[in-house]
Amino acid sequence: MSTMQPGSRTQTQASWDKELALLCIREHLNREGPLLPILHALQEEFGYIDEAAEPLIAETLNITRAEVHGVVTFYHDFRRAPAGRHVLKLCRAEACQAAGGDPLAAQAEARLGMAMGTTAPDGSVTLEPVYCLGLCAIAPSAMLDGRVVGRLDQDRLDSLLAEAQQ
Amino acid sequence: MTLRLYIPIDAGALAVGAEEVATGIRTAAARHKVAVDIVRNGSRGLYWLEPMVEVETPAGRVAYGPVAPGDAESLLTAILGNGTHPLRRGPTEEIPWLKRQTRLTFARCGVVDPRSLEDYRGHGGYQGLERALSLGAEATVEEVVQSGLRGRGGAGFPTGIKWRTVAQTKAPQKYVVCNADEGDSGTFADRMIMEGDPFVLIEAMTIAGITVGATKGYVYIRSEYPHAVATMEAAIPAARRGGYLGARVTGSSFAFDMEVRVGAGAYVCGEETSLLDSLEGKRGLVRAKPPLPAHKGLFGQPTVINNVLSFASVPIIMEKGSAFYRDYGMGKSRGTMPIQLAGNVKHGGLFETAFGITLGELIDDVGGGTRTGRPVRAVQVGGPLGAYFPRALFDTPFDYEAFAAREGLIGHGGIVVFDDTVDMAKQARFAMEFCAIESCGKCTPCRVGSTRGMEVIDHIIRNENRAANTALLEDLCHTLKFGSLCALGGFTPYPVMSALTHFPEDFGAPSRLQAAE
Numbered sequence: 001m002s003t004m005q006p007g008s009r010t011q012t013q014a015s016w017d018k019e020l021a022l023l024c025i026r027e028h029l030n031r032e033g034p035l036l037p038i039l040h041a042l043q044e045e046f047g048y049i050d051e052a053a054e055p056l057i058a059e060t061l062n063i064t065r066a067e068v069h070g071v072v073t074f075y076h077d078f079r080r081a082p083a084g085r086h087v088l089k090l091c092r093a094e095a096c097q098a099a100g101g102d103p104l105a106a107q108a109e110a111r112l113g114m115a116m117g118t119t120a121p122d123g124s125v126t127l128e129p130v131y132c133l134g135l136c137a138i139a140p141s142a143m144l145d146g147r148v149v150g151r152l153d154q155d156r157l158d159s160l161l162a163e164a165q166q
Numbered sequence: 167m168t169l170r171l172y173i174p175i176d177a178g179a180l181a182v183g184a185e186e187v188a189t190g191i192r193t194a195a196a197r198h199k200v201a202v203d204i205v206r207n208g209s210r211g212l213y214w215l216e217p218m219v220e221v222e223t224p225a226g227r228v229a230y231g232p233v234a235p236g237d238a239e240s241l242l243t244a245i246l247g248n249g250t251h252p253l254r255r256g257p258t259e260e261i262p263w264l265k266r267q268t269r270l271t272f273a274r275c276g277v278v279d280p281r282s283l284e285d286y287r288g289h290g291g292y293q294g295l296e297r298a299l300s301l302g303a304e305a306t307v308e309e310v311v312q313s314g315l316r317g318r319g320g321a322g323f324p325t326g327i328k329w330r331t332v333a334q335t336k337a338p339q340k341y342v343v344c345n346a347d348e349g350d351s352g353t354f355a356d357r358m359i360m361e362g363d364p365f366v367l368i369e370a371m372t373i374a375g376i377t378v379g380a381t382k383g384y385v386y387i388r389s390e391y392p393h394a395v396a397t398m399e400a401a402i403p404a405a406r407r408g409g410y411l412g413a414r415v416t417g418s419s420f421a422f423d424m425e426v427r428v429g430a431g432a433y434v435c436g437e438e439t440s441l442l443d444s445l446e447g448k449r450g451l452v453r454a455k456p457p458l459p460a461h462k463g464l465f466g467q468p469t470v471i472n473n474v475l476s477f478a479s480v481p482i483i484m485e486k487g488s489a490f491y492r493d494y495g496m497g498k499s500r501g502t503m504p505i506q507l508a509g510n511v512k513h514g515g516l517f518e519t520a521f522g523i524t525l526g527e528l529i530d531d532v533g534g535g536t537r538t539g540r541p542v543r544a545v546q547v548g549g550p551l552g553a554y555f556p557r558a559l560f561d562t563p564f565d566y567e568a569f570a571a572r573e574g575l576i577g578h579g580g581i582v583v584f585d586d587t588v589d590m591a592k593q594a595r596f597a598m599e600f601c602a603i604e605s606c607g608k609c610t611p612c613r614v615g616s617t618r619g620m621e622v623i624d625h626i627i628r629n630e631n632r633a634a635n636t637a638l639l640e641d642l643c644h645t646l647k648f649g650s651l652c653a654l655g656g657f658t659p660y661p662v663m664s665a666l667t668h669f670p671e672d673f674g675a676p677s678r679l680q681a682a683e
Contacts (some may be wrong), residue, residue: 032382032465033427035447040389040428067448074449074606075430077389093351094546097596098509098584099537131433131550131600133390134354135181136580137213137507137514146392150181 013047013082020045021053025060035061035071039078048079084119084126086164089143090152092116092129095136104140104157105129111161125164168201169245172220172227174276176209176361177393178354183235184217190238191219198242208362210276211516212263220258221245229258263513263532268494270502271479272355272518275362280397283408286365292410294481298373299418306377307333310480312488314500319345319436319473320548320577320653322499322566325480328470331460332378335468340380342371342422343445343464343471346387346394347429347436350549352508352580355516356474360387360394363478364401368424370477372415373484374470375422383424384464386441389431398426433550433604437652438471440606451606452652473578475504496522499565509546509582510536519564526560529583540585544669546593548577550600551657553664554593573664575657590669595623597661601654611646612655618642619662626673636673639666 014020024041028034038057042049049072058065072078090096090105109115112127119126135141138150144160152160173179173188188204195202212218215231219241230241230253237253244251255261269275278285286292298306311326332340344367348356359367371383387395402424405411413421427445429435435444439453442464463469479501483491491501499521505528507514512534529535529542536542544554553574555562562568569576584593598619605612619642625635643659650656666673 033445033447036427036430036444039430061447070449071447075432077429077431091351093600094550094593094596095352095509095580095582097593098582098588100510130390131604132349132351132353133177134348134357135178136352136354136509136582137511137516138178138182138216139509141181143390148177148181148393150178 014045016046016050016052018052018056021050021056022060025057029060035068039072039075043078047082051080084123086125086145086166087128088125088160088164089128089130089133090116091131091133091135091139091141093132093136095132096140099139101140101152104152104154107154108157108161112165124166168203169195170203170205170222172205172207172222173217174209174362175206175280175393176216176276176358177391178213178358179209179216179218180393182216182232186235187217187219187233187238190235191242194239194242198246200242200246205279206281207278208275208280209358209516210258210264211272211358211518212261212513213515214513215255218255221249225257227258229255229261231255263515263517266532267518268502268520269518270482270491270494271475271504272359272363272516273482274366275358275516278363280362280364281400281404283365283401283404283410286363290485291365291481292369292416294484295369295373295410295416297484298377299416299420303333303377303379306373306484309484309488313483313491314488314495314498315476315479315483315491316499316566317473318475318479318503318578319438320350320575322576325472325476328460328472329374329378331458332380332468332470335461337468339382339465339467340378341464341467341469342374342378342380342383342424343442343469344371344383344385344477345436345438345441345471345473346385346391347441348391348474348578349388349433349436350551350578350580352546352549352582353506353578354508355504355506355579357391357394358516359474359478360391361397364397365405366478366481367398367474368401368405368410370480371424372410372422373480374472374477376415376418376420378468378470380468380470381421381423383422384427384445385424386427386429386435386445388429388435395426395428402426432606433600434606434652434654437654440652442469442471449606451608452654454651475578494520496520496563496565497567499567503564503576503579505564506580507533507583508580510538510585511583512537521565522563524560525555525562525564525581526557528564528581529560533581533583536583536585538585540587542583543586543588544584544590544593546582546584546661547580548575548660549580550597551575551653551660552577552580553660554590554668555664556668558668573660573667575660590665590672591623591627594662594665594673595620595627597658597665598623601658605654609650609652609655611649612658615642615646615655616658619646619658623662629674632674636666636675
């Protein structure tokens with residue numbers, strides 16, 4: 001069987017291309033309420049939602065550009081700029097707080113020299129908070145490029161950080 | 167002879183190395199020249215034993231755990247020998263932590279291969295649908311009403327009443343929507359069902375569809391659950407191929423089909439009206455009720471919207487009858503509740519049991535206290551919007567009304583355990599911070615009040631006009647509670663006020679014990 005983790009990021013994301021974007025948009029036009037599937041498809045393809053995508057979507061769906069912009073900016077998942085080569089998410093919710101997640105998050109920020117919610121200047125890694133991965137019985141938890149990690153401790157965090165900095 | 171092993175593919179098991187364990191065992195088996203058939207099941211919910219490897223024996227499945235990748239060789243040698251191994255836990259069903267549970271909703275989770283429709287059918291799957299089809303729509307609604315099943319998402323509204331309302335509302339198109347936006351910290355039961363027994367959800371939504379006259383269903387799954395998304399997206403076409411979805415469900419005259427929709431990281435979309443707006447392709451703004459979703463839901467059409475666990479309880483109710491389910495529980499809380507023990511807890515995992523068990527039994531007895539070994543100081547029940555309870559309230563039975571009577575809620579059944587190092591003022595501040603991050607912005611008390619709440623708590627922590635600011639915080643919580651449309655603004659006061667009431671010493675006030683002296 002395949003050992004590929006669902007949700008892992010592709011390492012070869014395309015740079016912005018209007019025709020490719022239109023393909024992503026048109027693929028979902030026959031669905032009810034197509035906007036979220038379209039935005040997910042664009043982010044999957046390009047790694048973020050380029051501002052130039054907004055008028056394209058608005059025109060195709062016959063809604064205002066403001067409506068599209070409102071949706072893109074409402075949801076935490078949609079990026080306005082490409083992420084780093086790796087995305088490390090650390091769970092900051094209550095179950096992980098109870099299990100010692102806060103000091104680990106502080107260590108990650110210190111080791112990487114960057115704040116939660118930012119991308120390293122060299123583009124290696126984006127460090128993000130996440131509010132619950134549903135791994136609360138094996139807290140604290142993290143997700144590196146779609147790969148889930150539980151029972152996070154000093155050692156496991158160190159190896160995740162080393163991997164993320166590659 | 168082929169050796170059959172079970173190693174979970176549940177995200178929680180993968181997160182602690184189940185994939186590496188499976189690889190290690192395959193390698194060891196090749197070295198021993200033994201044929202192995204590794205079934206990738208869901209998790210049994212004994213997360214403290216994950217990765218848990220089960221071996222099929224003539225006397226039933228035998229469990230080992232928690233298995234590290236480095237244990238693969240010694241484990242296989244033991245299995246091929248007399249079975250003795252330090253990690254051996256004995257027959258799985260006899261493990262006390264599992265044996266004392268009442269598994270109705272989770273009867274198959276961790277037992278079957280989640281990718282196999284055949285396995286599902288072989289374990290009682292689709293018998294509920296069969297009975298629903300023979301009973302007819304009206305009698306099916308009555309079964310669900312009579313079972314006493316209440317919304318497991320947290321609100322506790324009777325599921326059958328929702329179904330009856332949709333069934334009685336005339337419209338050209340109706341919908342069935344599953345709320346799988348399980349954002350509450352401390353909860354993972356929805357994820358486990360979707361990853362471990364996806365067909366039960368498909369069967370339940372199909373029963374709902376044919377009962378209320380809806381032909382289309384959506385499962386709205388949060389994006390933080392990629393494994394659940396993948397499992398559901400594989401199960402739906404399998405059900406379709408098996409004739410359980412499509413234009414003629416199991417050859418009947420009923421049409422029903424469904425698809426997965428993925429959320430985008432907004433906690434508030436776990437609120438049902440906000441979820442419906444999100445499904446429609448809008449910002450996830452909360453709607454004012456009425457109209458109820460049962461009258462005007464998705465795209466303005468009558469919609470059954472239930473939580474994963476509410477749906478997943480329906481097939482067994484239909485299979486065994488409402489009385490069977492209703493006989494479990496206490497008061498107005500009927501049946502079983504899949505309770506999730508999380509955070510700093512020694513024996514964390516999924517514990518399904520009849521309503522009525524006390525909080526103390528759950529924490530001390532089932533959970534075994536904290537993982538750090540320090541005393542339990544507080545537990546948060548019901549997610550980020552649930553109250554913090556001190557030990558003094560551990561006699562509270564797990565029941566919707568009993569928790570409400572003590573200014574708490576059971577919510578989606580998650581319990582997060584904290585030891586005595588917790589700072590309750592910090593937890594209260596976080597509740598406000600989380601509300602500020604996740605507020606959809608529709609209601610001013612929630613949108614603005616949450617940020618003001620953080621500031622006021624900061625003043626209290628810094629001992630600036632403490633008495634006046636504490637009164638202000640109480641007043642603000644009152645405004646949030648009664649001035650917000652949904653539970654995000656309305657319930658954020660629960661964690662804040664419970665922390666302030668039960669742990670005043672963390673806010674700089676004399677503790678209640680000292681005050682009483």
